[in-house]
Amino acid sequence: MADKNDKAAPKAAVKKAEPTKSPAAKADKPAAPKGTPTPAVPHVRGRHRALVGVVRSDKMDKTVVVEVVSLQRDAVYGKYLKTRSRYKAHDEKNQFKTGDKVEIREHRPLSKEKHWIVSRLIEAAKVE
Numbered sequence: 001m002a003d004k005n006d007k008a009a010p011k012a013a014v015k016k017a018e019p020t021k022s023p024a025a026k027a028d029k030p031a032a033p034k035g036t037p038t039p040a041v042p043h044v045r046g047r048h049r050a051l052v053g054v055v056r057s058d059k060m061d062k063t064v065v066v067e068v069v070s071l072q073r074d075a076v077y078g079k080y081l082k083t084r085s086r087y088k089a090h091d092e093k094n095q096f097k098t099g100d101k102v103e104i105r106e107h108r109p110l111s112k113e114k115h116w117i118v119s120r121l122i123e124a125a126k127v128e
Contacts, residue, residue, distance in 0.1 A: 048106040052122060055100045057085065063114060065092045066104050089116040099125025 053068035066089050071080045086112075089104045096102055101123040104116045 021075050041098055050056065050105050050119065051087070051116075052103050053087070054101060055096050055098055055125075058091070058094070058096060058098050059079060060088075062091055063096060064089055064102075064118065066116070068104075070084070085118045088114040089118045090114060090117050096121065097125055 002073075012056045035063055049067045051066075053066040055064045056067045057065040066087050067084055068087065069082055069084050072083050087104060090107065090110050094120055100121060102121055103119050105119045107117040109117055110117075
């Protein structure tokens with residue numbers, strides 16, 4: 001038993017040194033008065049996909065149909081093929097018109113088929 005105590009004593013005696021914080025490090029951050037609210041930071045849950053497309057229809061109320069064209073490589077031939085997808089996106093103010101190039105972002109479901117929202121206008125439609 002004396003052997004076990006001898007081996008345990010050095011392990012207990014060895015203590016890791018904690019890094020000391022200098023007083024200058026504390027002085028870098030100005031202390032905010034207590035009771036002051038922290039600035040509001042927008043809280044985003046995860047990343048939302050963003051797509052760029054062209055408005056194809058604006059006939060619905062507060063909804064636009066956005067067509068997104070992307071290139072996908074064919075598995076066999078390696079040739080790039082255009083694929084198009086149409087998404088219904090929420091347009092609160094009915095401000096986007098047919099032909100506008102817009103960015104849409106993923107959103108919680110707003111209706112059966114609508115779970116995208118128009119985030120910004122990239123390019124207005126050309127009027128001829």
